Amino acid sequence: MEHQLESLGRNLFAVFGLLALAGAAFMVVSKRAVHSVLAFLFTMLCVAGCYLSMDAEFLGVAQILVYAGGIVVLFLFVVMLVELTKYKEKDIFHTQSRAAAVAVIAGVVAFAGVFKHAFFGPASPEALVLRPELAQGLDVAHQNAQAIARGLFADYLLPFEILSVILLVALVGAVVLAKTERV
């Protein structure tokens, strides 16, 4: 039973990962920006599925909230604000796309060589562990959000606070950049 569950988990990851790849490929090649955004949404949901199948429940839900709930909506707003239909671009790709495609393929081949060495080796059987003084009274394997919270706010409080300042700056910057001239 446990073995079956494990193989199901691995297969779920593969399914979500391949779907995410398909969505990403469609996003790059699709002609209309709205289709690209929808493919982006699909890809983000599949990546969230990948997170969930890797026992990162909190991050999976956060991914759905942040991307599907926030970023994709922003993209859709801008796509509808910026009238894209008037371009009727026949040639959606950049003028240097041939050289770029060659460079990308060369990179893929190089990395494939790296991957060939360590192909599908054994993985660590452990789930998340916290430092013992942080993990007091917590079932780390089953309380993912609490485990992340303790790790984040105990060890990485400063990056977290810096991120909040960055978000504030981004908010102000976005308002300044996008506001109309006459106001």
Added chain:
Amino acid sequence: MISLNAVLLISFALFSIGIAGVLIRRNALVILMCVELMLNAANLNFIAFARHSGSAAGQAFALLVMGFAAAEVAVGLALVVALYRRRDTVQVDDLNLLKG
């Protein structure tokens, strides 16, 4: 147990698609989405390594990267809107002001 290499492979492929999109597309919006895709691939790596090494730090940092991605999208989209207002285009091929 999902093997680390499978995750790395998927994340590598996602990153490659993202970088291919950044390099070959001319629509600034699609380029921005491809950048997001690359950040997601990096996040996938963070989580895979967190799982592999059994430390909560990777997941915490993935959360931070997610917030960073949100900030980046806000500024990027504001830039695109400002660009559209000033130059009436979002095609990066048309933006050759600094070209000698």
